[in-house]
Amino acid sequence: MLFSRHGLLIPSVISLLLTGSAFADDDPRARARDALNTLQGWYNPQSGIWDSCGWWDGASCMNTIADLAALDPSVMDTARYVFNNTFTVGPVSNPDPGPENKTVYTRDNQPSTSVNASLWLDQAYDDDGWWALAWIGAYDVTKDGTYLELAEGIFESLVSAWGTNCGGGGLPWNPTSKYVNSITNELFLSVAAHLANRVTGRKQYYVSWAQKEWDWFTAQAFIGANGTINDGLLDNCQNNGATVWSYNQGVVLGGLVELNKAAPNDTYLPAANKIAKAAIETLADSNNVIHELCEPQCLPDGTQFKGIFIRNLRMLQKASPHDLYRKVINSCANNIWNNNRNEKGQFGVNWAGPIVAVVDASTHSSAFDALVAAVAASDT
Template sequence: MLFSRHGFLAPSLISLLLTGSAVADDARSRARDALQTLQGWYNPKSGIWDTCGWWDGASCMNTIADLAALDPSVMDTATYVFNNTFNIGPVSNPHPGPEIKTVFTRDNHQSSAVNASQWLNQAYDDDGWWALAWIGAYDVTKEGTYLELAEGIFQSLVDAWGTNCGGGGIPWNPTSTYVNSITNELFLSVAAHLANRVPERKEYYIRWAQKEWDWFTSQDFIGENGTINDGLLENCENNGATVWSYNQGVVLGGLVELNKASPNNTYLPSANKIAKAAIETLADSNNVIHEFCEPQCLPDGTQFKGIFIRNLRKLQKASPHDLYRKVITSCADSIWDNDRNEKGQFGVNWAGPIEAVVDASTHSSAFDALVAAVAVLN
């Protein structure tokens, strides 16, 4: 019985509410601590985090934006990072790409404020990561320059449209014919995110997101068990390559955003099918997600699981499921209890123990799970 006959909250419910509040406060405290530790790697002269690569830097920034959206107490750190990275970050671009060399604005007139070409790398997936990062920064600051930058990056991806597989999609990079999953999932996600944030161009971005998803589902990316493999062979058949966690994740966020922009009764069911298949494949008996490369996942695999959890929590918000909440909180708890060294840094194996390199990439990936826990426990 939750209420007494006098209409007051019963002691059992009060205890439950207090317990829930304490758990949520603890989740926020953990995430704040993880952010402070991550910032120990931040290099103000490079605009990204020491020990992680170019695209990983975008992922780090996205996670900070996600926490700032949930916890205003970290806004000063977030806005500092966004502003400094916006101004300094291009010096860290290791392979400035040939994608575009023109300045993008919505009205196709030049602007000195936004030069998307500075952020383009010789890999279209890297470009997509930075577009999502700047969208995340826009979401918490409402700084229009960040959103315009994301639009410019996306336009360079549009210019790359068209592969030998059905004439659609985009290749991995400007000089490759490899058609991989992550690049096309990022194209979908960026387009769908922009559709919900640029009202005057909403239909344009919806069309591109729908076009990408229609093409993606007509290809052979998804394996028999419902998970997404790394990409396609030259003959456009599934290459049977590793089921990386981030390939199961980015598509979830893209479908959630697309369903928000243009509701359809297939988008969320498709996302749920992929998410459940991924959890069945990648989670252990304690609901902790693993990568096939553990414990040595350098240089890129160290980042992947956080991206999966980041997008799983977006799906949890749009289409709640006890399993998703359980996986998110189990991962966060295990990271804190089993995958944390004496400096408060996290490794790649969330079940522990730490057996390999600990750096900004491994830490920020785990930080993603702590942020997701804040979201589902609020």
């Protein structure tokens, strides 16, 4: 039997060992199960997140597990274990509970009685958004309404931060900063749009916020001349020309897909396709493998970014199929498996290989996202 590094048996490992191994060959599901099994070697039952990665990375790891469980029910025991345990103990890992902590109101504008969303808030609004999406993912595969209510509560905290010096809208990066960055606002869009498709009786409320965010976002200078999204805005609200990170090209795709599902509009998917194609042109090599501009040294955060791009590209591929997206997904997954895997079955940051830098739960879970996307691509 397989035990975690902390001496506890990981649920469903027998199923994982039977269906996934280091010799999974060309079976996308077996590869993804094997990657999950390896990732769980980092999971810390006492902290509720994965050793060697940070607070927000933990939310991303959980989201990836939820995505695989939605595609492969054989891993549901492991997914439920992670969700339940992280929900219970995860707040102890919150590194910096921030000034945005307050009573969170949900649904009928009443204080939440079953969840305390403030436990999941730290001093960065983007981190809050990652956790909201993670709990939405957990809700999607378990239908446990407590998880959805937690995501609603986190979103209400984000709503209270609305309004910057750039056009009077959007969110700043954190409660003590005036920096207006792309990822925070893309996450706000995506969380609102996801909730619009899931919360009974409040669809229009969330649609309105998602549309308000997107209208504001497109009126600002986030998108550069080549169609990719830069990191954020200067104090004068002009594009700061900072790094074209892959996750800034990704989260917006999922947000637009969900918004188009909630409130169909003939501009949302074309806008998403334009961003996706520009990102691939900028970030993919000649073999259609996505790279981050920081490679091979992308710590502490950049190691997570590419998986988020592929996760959201997968959502766009489902809603608006394109041969290019399928090629990128499959090429990334195949190169990760064949060229970017060490003897322990762990993945590094350079998806084209070889492994030349630190391997940890962040680099591994990011690559794991690509393997999950390849499972989805094999189903269509």
